[in-house]
Amino acid sequence: MATGHDIAMGLRAAYLSMHRQTNSYLAPQKITADQFVLLALLAEQDKITQQELVRRATSDPNTICAMLVLLEDRGLVTRQPHPADGRARSVALTRMGHCTYANLSKQVRTLQNQLLDLFRFEEAENLIELLGRISEAMVHSENQRDRPKPGTSEAKT
Numbered sequence: 001m002a003t004g005h006d007i008a009m010g011l012r013a014a015y016l017s018m019h020r021q022t023n024s025y026l027a028p029q030k031i032t033a034d035q036f037v038l039l040a041l042l043a044e045q046d047k048i049t050q051q052e053l054v055r056r057a058t059s060d061p062n063t064i065c066a067m068l069v070l071l072e073d074r075g076l077v078t079r080q081p082h083p084a085d086g087r088a089r090s091v092a093l094t095r096m097g098h099c100t101y102a103n104l105s106k107q108v109r110t111l112q113n114q115l116l117d118l119f120r121f122e123e124a125e126n127l128i129e130l131l132g133r134i135s136e137a138m139v140h141s142e143n144q145r146d147r148p149k150p151g152t153s154e155a156k157t
Helices: 004-029 033-044 050-057 061-073 095-117 121-146
Strands: 077-081 089-093
Touching: 004 033, 004 095, 033 050, 033 061, 033 077, 033 089, 033 095, 050 061, 050 089, 061 077, 089 095
Parallel strands: none
Antiparallel strands: 077 089
């Protein structure tokens, strides 16, 4: 009978294996799998705030900021003050960023197709739904853990 530990270890092994493969595909262009995720998210919707990018990448602000600095130094993204919110930064792909993403996405398509070929259509759809359910549960669990418990000194303001 499968346990929560089995699920966690299976997800970890699958993710790390996929991450290593993606890094090896992208290494000649000196782009990491995590940087590729940011390029992909910006290719989907350009000119979003760093905060929105953090949310969509399911990462933390410091990691996203560090990656954006590297991508900006390479001329792949620009960060500008947000027009409506002076505290926020708007992020967009440059022309070179769009071209780089297009080339990189062709390279990783082989790996993505290998993943997809493992499943029948219905299985792939179910897997995506199950992974989404896991993600939502982990976010809910994190939010519950960070919330002060009623009756504690942390809950009183």
